[in-house]
Amino acid sequence: LAKTTQPISMDSYEGQEVNITCSHNNIATNDYITWYQQFPSQGPRFIIQGYKTKVTNEVASLFIPADRKSSTLSLPRVSLSDTAVYYCLVGPYNNNDMRFGAGTRLTVKP
Amino acid sequence: KAGVTQTPRYLIKTRGQQVTLSCSPISGHRSVSWYQQTPGQGLQFLFEYFSETQRNKGNFPGRFSGRQFSNSRSEMNVSTLELGDSALYLCASSPSGGRLREANEKLFFGSGTQLSVL
Numbered sequence: 001l002a003k004t005t006q007p008i009s010m011d012s013y014e015g016q017e018v019n020i021t022c023s024h025n026n027i028a029t030n031d032y033i034t035w036y037q038q039f040p041s042q043g044p045r046f047i048i049q050g051y052k053t054k055v056t057n058e059v060a061s062l063f064i065p066a067d068r069k070s071s072t073l074s075l076p077r078v079s080l081s082d083t084a085v086y087y088c089l090v091g092p093y094n095n096n097d098m099r100f101g102a103g104t105r106l107t108v109k110p
Numbered sequence: 111k112a113g114v115t116q117t118p119r120y121l122i123k124t125r126g127q128q129v130t131l132s133c134s135p136i137s138g139h140r141s142v143s144w145y146q147q148t149p150g151q152g153l154q155f156l157f158e159y160f161s162e163t164q165r166n167k168g169n170f171p172g173r174f175s176g177r178q179f180s181n182s183r184s185e186m187n188v189s190t191l192e193l194g195d196s197a198l199y200l201c202a203s204s205p206s207g208g209r210l211r212e213a214n215e216k217l218f219f220g221s222g223t224q225l226s227v228l
Contacts, residue, residue: 032214043200043219087153100153
């Protein structure tokens with residue numbers, strides 16, 4: 001079953017673009033890739049979801065190469081409020097193997 | 111629409127006691143799933159309910175149980191509490207229109223219940 005691997009932590013400065021990559025070598029054909037953001041003492045919040053190629057919304061972009069074995073979450077021009085933990089989730093997550101990764105703790109500095 | 115509501119927000123219990131946590135999903139959402147989050151283990155799936163039936167279950171002991179009511183509200187119960195049960199317990203709802211979860215379903219999380227076992 002697919003397992004996700006992300007960097008444990010990343011640092012950035014306000015105004016920079018941040019790219020967080022998630023590896024999921026054993027992704028299944030019907031799996032989607034979803035990213036969530038979590039602030040302390042709150043539940044994760046949906047950011048973006050994709051299946052292949054590139055997806056963009058008002059807060060982020062998601063790049064998925066043709067082999068789908070990895071994905072990159074791109075946050076343009078981060079601010080201090082983007083300091084959070086970012087989770088890459090490969091699903092469908094309707095099974096006992098809940099494939100939330102360990103998450104990437106992003107710290108944005110002034 | 112109101113978001114996912116979890117009560118209580120904080121809870122302190124002692125070893126051996128039992129606890130019941132409540133979750134009200136977003137209106138119209140029929141699937142409710144529960145997760146345990148700890149600093150050491152991260153986010154772990156407990157179980158999922160759909161139309162009052164447990165649809166999936168994670169690898170947790172039988173002390174952890176749940177149920178879902180006809181209005182989709184859900185409760186989870188932990189009996190004989192242990193120190194290691196201290197965690198943030200998160201509930202998430204999703205639309206889940208059919209018997210099987212759609213591959214691209216999104217989860218909507220509540221703010222969680224912070225349980226401390228002393």
